[in-house]
Amino acid sequence: MRVEDRRGAADACFPSVRLAADAGVPSLVRGLERVWESAHDEAGWVTTTDHKKIGARYIATAFVFFILGGIEALVMRAQLALPGQALVDPATYDGLFTMHGTTMIFLFATPMLSGFGNYLVPLMIGARDMAFPRLNAVGYWVFVLAGLLMYLSFPASALPQNGWFADTPLSGPAYSPESGIDFWSLGLIFLGIATTVGGINFIVTIAKLRAPGMSVDRMPLFVWNILVTAIAMVFAIPSLTVAAALLELDRYIGTHFYDPGGGGNPLLWQHLFWIFGHPDVYIIFMPAAGMVSSILPVFVRRPIVGYPALVLASVLTIAIGFGVWAHHMFAVGLPVQALGFFSAASMLIAIPAGLQMAAWIATIWAGRALWSTAFLFAVGFIVLFLLGGLTGVMLGALPFDWQVTDSYFVVAHFHYVLFGGMVFPLFGAFYYWFPKMSGQLLDERLGVANFVTMFVGFNLAFFPMHIAGMLGMPRRVYTYPGGSVLDALNLLSTAGSFLIAVSVVIFIANWAWASRRGHVAGADPWASNTLEWATASPPPVYNFDRIPMVRSRDPLWDKRTPRTASEPADLATSRRQTFGTSPIEARAETYLRMPMDSLAPALAAAALFVLFAGLLLKFLVVVALGAVLVIAAVVLWLWPTREVRGAHLPIDDAPRAIEPGRAPGWWGVALLVGTDATMFVALLASYFYLGFAANASWPPPEIERPRLLMPLIGSALLLGSSAPIAWAERAIARGDRTRLLIGLVVGWLMSAAFLTVQGFEYLQKTFAPQTNAYGSLFFTITSFHGLHVVSALVLVAVLVARGLRGQFSRDRHLAVQNVALWWHFVGGAWVAIFAALYLSAQVLR
Numbered sequence: 001m002r003v004e005d006r007r008g009a010a011d012a013c014f015p016s017v018r019l020a021a022d023a024g025v026p027s028l029v030r031g032l033e034r035v036w037e038s039a040h041d042e043a044g045w046v047t048t049t050d051h052k053k054i055g056a057r058y059i060a061t062a063f064v065f066f067i068l069g070g071i072e073a074l075v076m077r078a079q080l081a082l083p084g085q086a087l088v089d090p091a092t093y094d095g096l097f098t099m100h101g102t103t104m105i106f107l108f109a110t111p112m113l114s115g116f117g118n119y120l121v122p123l124m125i126g127a128r129d130m131a132f133p134r135l136n137a138v139g140y141w142v143f144v145l146a147g148l149l150m151y152l153s154f155p156a157s158a159l160p161q162n163g164w165f166a167d168t169p170l171s172g173p174a175y176s177p178e179s180g181i182d183f184w185s186l187g188l189i190f191l192g193i194a195t196t197v198g199g200i201n202f203i204v205t206i207a208k209l210r211a212p213g214m215s216v217d218r219m220p221l222f223v224w225n226i227l228v229t230a231i232a233m234v235f236a237i238p239s240l241t242v243a244a245a246l247l248e249l250d251r252y253i254g255t256h257f258y259d260p261g262g263g264g265n266p267l268l269w270q271h272l273f274w275i276f277g278h279p280d281v282y283i284i285f286m287p288a289a290g291m292v293s294s295i296l297p298v299f300v301r302r303p304i305v306g307y308p309a310l311v312l313a314s315v316l317t318i319a320i321g322f323g324v325w326a327h328h329m330f331a332v333g334l335p336v337q338a339l340g341f342f343s344a345a346s347m348l349i350a351i352p353a354g355l356q357m358a359a360w361i362a363t364i365w366a367g368r369a370l371w372s373t374a375f376l377f378a379v380g381f382i383v384l385f386l387l388g389g390l391t392g393v394m395l396g397a398l399p400f401d402w403q404v405t406d407s408y409f410v411v412a413h414f415h416y417v418l419f420g421g422m423v424f425p426l427f428g429a430f431y432y433w434f435p436k437m438s439g440q441l442l443d444e445r446l447g448v449a450n451f452v453t454m455f456v457g458f459n460l461a462f463f464p465m466h467i468a469g470m471l472g473m474p475r476r477v478y479t480y481p482g483g484s485v486l487d488a489l490n491l492l493s494t495a496g497s498f499l500i501a502v503s504v505v506i507f508i509a510n511w512a513w514a515s516r517r518g519h520v521a522g523a524d525p526w527a528s529n530t531l532e533w534a535t536a537s538p539p540p541v542y543n544f545d546r547i548p549m550v551r552s553r554d555p556l557w558d559k560r561t562p563r564t565a566s567e568p569a570d571l572a573t574s575r576r577q578t579f580g581t582s583p584i585e586a587r588a589e590t591y592l593r594m595p596m597d598s599l600a601p602a603l604a605a606a607a608l609f610v611l612f613a614g615l616l617l618k619f620l621v622v623v624a625l626g627a628v629l630v631i632a633a634v635v636l637w638l639w640p641t642r643e644v645r646g647a648h649l650p651i652d653d654a655p656r657a658i659e660p661g662r663a664p665g666w667w668g669v670a671l672l673v674g675t676d677a678t679m680f681v682a683l684l685a686s687y688f689y690l691g692f693a694a695n696a697s698w699p700p701p702e703i704e705r706p707r708l709l710m711p712l713i714g715s716a717l718l719l720g721s722s723a724p725i726a727w728a729e730r731a732i733a734r735g736d737r738t739r740l741l742i743g744l745v746v747g748w749l750m751s752a753a754f755l756t757v758q759g760f761e762y763l764q765k766t767f768a769p770q771t772n773a774y775g776s777l778f779f780t781i782t783s784f785h786g787l788h789v790v791s792a793l794v795l796v797a798v799l800v801a802r803g804l805r806g807q808f809s810r811d812r813h814l815a816v817q818n819v820a821l822w823w824h825f826v827g828g829a830w831v832a833i834f835a836a837l838y839l840s841a842q843v844l845r
Helices: 003-013 015-021 027-036 042-047 051-080 090-125 133-151 180-208 221-252 266-300 307-321 325-329 336-348 350-366 373-396 398-404 408-438 444-470 486-517 600-617 620-638 664-693 709-720 722-733 737-764 773-804 814-844
Strands: 577-581 588-593 648-650
Touching: 042 600, 051 090, 051 133, 051 486, 090 133, 090 180, 090 221, 090 266, 090 408, 133 180, 133 600, 180 221, 180 600, 180 664, 221 266, 221 307, 221 664, 221 773, 266 307, 266 325, 266 350, 266 373, 266 408, 266 664, 307 350, 325 336, 336 350, 336 373, 350 373, 373 398, 373 408, 373 444, 398 444, 408 444, 408 486, 444 486, 600 620, 620 773, 664 773, 664 814, 709 722, 709 737, 709 814, 722 737, 722 814, 737 773, 773 814
Parallel strands: none
Antiparallel strands: 577 588, 588 648
């Protein structure tokens, strides 16, 4: 289809594109603007939940961290430009490379891609917002405050110096008694909250808010990649959280998770960290690959080749990625059988990557390329990621890996995969979507200069590192002896890194010029194929005046008769709402009522910051204050506003309407249960790992086997409490408020009794968390579960308070369903804990 034909099809299918040219603004649009617009003052800046504003803030903030991480890299490269320099001392250099890696991985790459996802996913799927707008805002504020917490290590003169993966025992209290590693680990735990809630939000948004007709086989590939990335986030972050929390317990209270002298094992850290770390490579890569899959079809003027293969490759990449974590541990002494398995898996993951490469190259080959800046960056990505993938296969071969482990060869491979595989698509995305976000075009001449300097600078910086690594230059060294070819190789790498900096400066200049004097882009300057281009540029606050009906994978190239989903104008303009659809076929189910702007997200993030600041400073009063503020924020969050009552409204006149399925809130809690269950799995796996690694009885001989009487009584109380909670849920479903309250109170009392029994059991123990690794794990696992019981008690107390005010009815009780799901999970988690800590101890001893 010709470019002009595509524009015509888009205009016919989505008349909202032309609203700006209309003589008068329709009343529908005025009503939508009134409902969705945020306040234009300082309070509105803090309280907004608009996914576009939050996405833009993610992008801007992550870019600031990109600049900071780049400055850290330039200082390191200046130090290494010549042998024997003393530009920085060894401790400062160690702090710089730790903060550089941490910044680029945790504060730039993932948040930047989340920012694009926040901005684009609702537009691409035909929704008016994310599924959980307030949770979306929480994620951003937590990200900002977590980054601030980490970077406070600079003015505190307490930089972490252990590398961005902080291997133990180097990061433990014996070798790193300073507070630098505490900034790092507590910052990561804090940041993990933002990543987790962001992942949950993406999954539910994509599953439940797609425009009618956008079945899973019609979803844009960028949306598909965001979906699989979000799933990986939800199940990878818990392992990192557990690893960092156990490290802090070792450092704070003297536990022995990673201390061999107390029965711990430093390799436990590596297992937990890399179970997160290797999937994180694909968490970073997959959204970038989705960007490429969005850019290529537009600039070769044909649909993507191999859509099903690309979807399958995305799913397989994430699935296999979870099974390759020990790829990073080939040199630590793993059993031969494990080495063979992980070596094969490391090479196996090249198959889905090859599928993607073949589809992209075939798309270019089959079309007629328009060599725009965005397209140049996409092609540059293909070249660089291919080279990075080839060296990755080399590292999968055990003999070669043993030779180059911890050398500059690994640094080169890592940057070809992540810088080439993420930053190049990112800059292509800037040039492709900046017109949509700003309404103005970036300059193509500056864009070409941006690409050329970055491509040349990147290869000049990192290709010589392959050679330096094979010649034996180790990574993480602040200097090296002169008089060899390493002198020239390092000078080339330093020159290349500064050329990359020049390319970034060119981009910033291009952005500044376009923001002031750039050409007006119009709604769709590229004649694109996906729904985000069916709105004005920049999009209105409500995204779409009428939710579109989707009939193909390329809706803006579809010439068939246009249709929009039926939505009564009085509903659309009386409150914030969007369509809720079925997860697979995207059949219209409900009108989802969205919350108004709120101060609660910023307050919740601030409360968490107080809590983590107290932990960092080791001020128990501040920790207690933070905990109280967090509980208050949860209560404020759960208390309904006048604008938002109930979960959803059934559709009565939408096309192919069906009975409402599970509400997005229920799915959000279910995913929270999934990520929390993963933390319990990580803790229980650590329990058995240390037990079997000890090659002795578990518990150790000096510790008495757990007695079963008190735990059995507590188990009966906790598991039995699920019955009155379930009874209460069924009662309110029938409209019986009295039985609702009775069931909630009885369940609350039974769980409170469980905590009392557990407290008595603690008093009877003859060991403590500081005794040995067994004691550390026993008290950590049971205390962690106890915190879950406390959270369930707080939630039920809120339900009782709301129930007494008559806020629940047969048609409005989603909060009861959600809390009941959480309650049953807490009981189910105890079953696993009881089996592992109490029953297995009777056998393993």
